[in-house]
Amino acid sequence: MSGGDLALDVLEIRNAIRSRKVRASEAVDAALAQIRKVDLVLHAATEVFQEEASARAAEIDRVLDRGEDPGPLAGVPFTVKDNICTRWGRTSAASRILETYVAPYDATVVERLEKAGAVCVAKTNMDEFGMGSSTENSGLLGPTRNPWKVTHVPGGSSGGAAALASATRGMFHLGSDTGGSIRQPASYCGVTGLKPSYGRVSRYGLLAFASSLDQIGVLEATARGCAMALEVMAGWDRRDSTSVQAPVPAYLESIEKVVRGLRVGVPREYFPEGIDPEVKGLVQAGIDVFRKLHVSVEEVSLPHTPYANPTYVLISAAEASSNLARYDGVHYGYRAADPSDILDLYSRSRVEGFGPEVKRRIMVGTFVLSTGYYDAFYNKACKVRKLIRQDFERAFQDVDAIVCPTSPVAAFPVGEKIDDPLKLYAVDVLTVPANLASVPGISFPCGLSGEGLPVGLQIYGRPMEDEVVLRLAHAFQQETDYHLRAPPVRAWGEE
């Protein structure tokens, strides 16, 4: 493949393989080469499956050569966030406590994608157990860098996936989103990131951070690339009781439907005081694109928005404190040396294995579930969560989707917020409501700041209407070219 071909988006690659213009091996080798090249600067991959992926691609080529169909994603390369189980390589959630852990099974999404012919080429860096918004909290690798400005963070926690989605082409990237961990890094790296509706994609094989909020999603340059992957990933899984038994639409087809006549709401609470004026301007310009597409735009109110972040912090920490209890050095993962007794084994394994942010959240979560504090914190947070859900239900009676900024700011320099958790938590303020309300959310680029950093526009839809948010994002991308702009660090073209 020539350097120009590397700029193909993942759907084009998929079609090129299916029409035998490109061999699966070429696509996979190109993906591996791109990752190796940019990763020297970005530190986005925790592991690259050079041999395994090449072998798999060769196998798919043999199937294609026999004239058989290896599946709708035959030979399409993809990466997997390090908190999603793969039999290949390690699954560590970027934590020292799982540094050597090899999962005995594939996550349902990985299984489905591989069955469709897709080829896993790498695992990507993240904030430890998904806890962070900058990928500075990786316990295995240094911080991942933003391809638009390497002194800056890529966002997080799916920072590795977002950085690769931005700096490479021709593959898609699995992420997970508990409070914005797909959308916010997508916004910071200028790519499209979809957090599906809660229950749309099976969580089986996703290392749980906060079970009632976690959702696996996808990042790629384009909305249609996300649609292509979602079509295969989505659907009920008997191994995940929270997955929804609803038919999976043909997303790739339905996103081509016109958006004219759709109604979108702009929540007045989503332009808070601390919002960067440049972000605000670009988002408003982005909203104008929809007007041009004859989408009606009106103001809506989501009055409980100011409570979303504290609610999220409490619920996610509470669930995390229980979900992460299994990492104790007894059954798998890191074990402290020479424990004096079982309590010493537990506490030192956890003290030595977990990073500071993970410990902070476990302690908060343990506290808010304790007798005497449960009602004041956890229980109250659950009640507020209900109010936030109701905000959305009411708004969605009037509009088909909600359009807003993804983050109040663009990417910030590495080290700027890492020592101030409250400052860092504040960048999640516009993304956490989607997780609390179980609605789908997508972020895609709507321009560059003066500093040359991408800004993301976010769309929320009704629960299980992932198709609507994808359709709006796709229509936007038919009208604009922000998603095609290349960052300075990239694996193709001039540098």
Add this chain to the structure above:
Amino acid sequence: MASQKAKADPTAGTPFESVIGLEVHVQLKTRTKMFCACENRFGAEPNSLTCPVCLGQPGSLPVVNRTAIEYAVRVGLACGCEIALSTKFDRKNYYYPDLPKNYQISQYDLPIAKKGRVEIQVGETKRSVGLTRIHLEEDAGKNIHVEGRPESWVDLNRAGVPLLEIVSEPDLRTPEEAGAYLRMLRLTLLYLGVSDCNMEEGSLRCDSNVSIRPRGSTQLETRTEIKNLNSFTNVENALSHEIRRQVKLREKGGQVAQETLLYDPDQGETRVMRGKEEAHDYRYFPEPDLAPLRFDAAWIERMRASLPELPMARLARFQEILGLTRYQADVLARDVELSRFFEECVEMHRKPQDLANWMLNLVQEEMNSRGIGVRELGIGPERLVSLVKAVEEGKVSRQNARDVFKAMVGKEETVEEILRSLGLGQISDDSALRQTVLDVIEAHPSAVEDVIRGKKNTVNFLMGQVMRRTRGQANPSVISKLIEEVVADLRSS
């Protein structure tokens, strides 16, 4: 329901009465575990019945076993509980190596069933014991400590086995009542077929809560909890011991401390496992990996309609309809297999009282002496009935029936075949016995003299001689008739 030897009430002669509540854990006999598809079986190679879910591997998720839910609802219905129309699972958080997730999926504030009763009888007194709640949870694995080794091992075959926790009200007043409650509860579960209730294998386990209070008081006072009780006798003994300890303490003016105790059956003593200050804060919260459960009222009614006959009903039917004595009914009804065997016999031969006698005298005795269940005897109801019929038809004596029965155990021959091979067939034929009777009379002239002179007892002697010569096969009524005929002849001659 067993009429046991009365045990001394440990509060007798003191101003106190005891207040006992029991927490019973029962493993459900489902094919697979509570939240995964692993086989639910005792005694397999350690850690061979495991998967990512019950091993608590990262990323794995639980899926509810519907059969376990059904079993729990059946138990709730059988105990007259209210069944929750909507319920949920919660996480109980604590660290222990046999609990791979370090939380147990259990039920906290919405148990699957609540407010039930278990009817018990101690001596002539019938009592109704309240059930507070019944909830479903997953069992933990087993820690294995090898003597003299520094490390411990964990077997997770048991991890994730469905477990029913049945909590009684503090309605029990004596260790004996506690024992009766446990036996009745166990029997109910066996009748429902939802558990093996095998205490040795740990499929039924019991923790006891006990306190004492001045007789007449209605207050609940500080209690202790006794764990590790692995037989009903241990429960009764541990409670007696603990009640006596509390009485002594109170009589000396001391206070009972809220503690968890471990019972040592060898020493007959309890020791403190942990005090109140070490009590866990389990930080229960709703299990986010499982959706709440909702039951259809019609489904619950269908479950209710499909319940089998329960022990108390069977006991009453055996006495009132089949005419058994309370003792007979009790022995038969307390063994599910035995009562099923008995009913199959009655089905073939409508003589329940006679059959009950045979069941208790032959079958039960043989089971007890061999220490096995009725099915393991290898004698089907058909063969028992044919033996009983053989006795009724005079083909074998009651006396010899026992030997025939023993000979049938573990073999497949028919009653006739065994009679033939043992030569135990009863001789009721006049002509066959007449010569033997004549021989005996000829051999014992003085005894015959006595009989002629009216010494009735001597007839028995002559009969015994005939029996000896026929190796017990002679039909006694036939011999006695023949002797009388011969003697009458002699008298008149």
